[in-house]
Amino acid sequence: MSEEEARAWLSDHFSVSRGTWDLLERYVAALLAEMANQNLIAESTRAHVWARHIVDSAQLLPLTGSAGQGPWVDLGSGAGLPGIVVAILSERPMLMIESRRKRVEFLDAVIADLNLSHARVYGGRVEVAPATHAAVISARAYAPLPKLLSSAMHFSTDETIWVLPKGRNAENELEAARASWQGVFHVERSVTDADSAIIVGHAVKPKVRKGRG
Numbered sequence: 528m529s530e531e532e533a534r535a536w537l538s539d540h541f542s543v544s545r546g547t548w549d550l551l552e553r554y555v556a557a558l559l560a561e562m563a564n565q566n567l568i569a570e571s572t573r574a575h576v577w578a579r580h581i582v583d584s585a586q587l588l589p590l591t592g593s594a595g596q597g598p599w600v601d602l603g604s605g606a607g608l609p610g611i612v613v614a615i616l617s618e619r620p621m622l623m624i625e626s627r628r629k630r631v632e633f634l635d636a637v638i639a640d641l642n643l644s645h646a647r648v649y650g651g652r653v654e655v656a657p658a659t660h661a662a663v664i665s666a667r668a669y670a671p672l673p674k675l676l677s678s679a680m681h682f683s684t685d686e687t688i689w690v691l692p693k694g695r696n697a698e699n700e701l702e703a704a705r706a707s708w709q710g711v712f713h714v715e716r717s718v719t720d721a722d723s724a725i726i727v728g729h730a731v732k733p734k735v736r737k738g739r740g
């Protein structure tokens with residue numbers, strides 16, 4: 528997907544007002560400027576930021592159409608991917624969780640600059656962040672599936688929709704996790720990379736392993 532195609536994809540899939548484009552442009556500018564201070568995205572993706580990061584994040588939103596009321600919780604938000612992008616495109620309350628202090632400061636600054644009053648950041652580890660009932664949980668490049676699920680089950684109910692962008696190994700990761708995790712998950716193709724996929728579904732508490740007796 529070229530940068531031009533990425534912008535066209537956003538126009539086709541969201542009613543992007545001039546104000547929303549402005550917020551997206553300002554976020555991209557802030558992200559690229561902050562690269563002078565900290566490594567937020569791979570250097571090789573700098574010239575493809577709209578396709579590789581903005582659309583890659585935005586594509587999660589249409590997968591959550593059946594989500595009920597309640598916050599979206601984004602685990603390991605880093606530079607705000609997908610958390611800030613989703614907060615620009617949606618009015619759903621957004622809680623980003625990020626443990627690295629410099630990244631938390633950047634996220635707080637972006638929220639203030641863009642006036643995203645429905646978004647906030649918890650600066651700390653996912654495992655100890657206070658529980659809340661999430662309507663949606665996302666996690667992009669945060670952790671392997673079993674760790675990802677176990678670290679955030681205190682945010683999940685039977686209704687929570689998990690949207691988890693994964694690389695080429697999505698099917699294998701899902702298959703491996705099924706050994707110890709119940710849940711109803713399926714895999715959606717990524718629109719930005721034909722080889723990548725997004726795991727979507729509901730997680731249920733881990734299966735209890737029986738001892739050998």
Ligand SMILES: C[S@@+](CC[C@H](N)C(=O)[O-])C[C@H]1O[C@@H](n2cnc3c(N)ncnc32)[C@H](O)[C@@H]1O
Pocket residue numbers: 567568602603604605606607608609624625626627630651652653654666667668669678
């Ligand atoms: C590889 S980065 C990905 C960031 C962003 N989601 C993206 O796609 O660009 C993973 C992020 O998760 C954060 N992280 C890792 N483990 C965490 C934990 N247990 N609790 C909170 N944040 C965590 C790291 O500090 C880092 O910013």
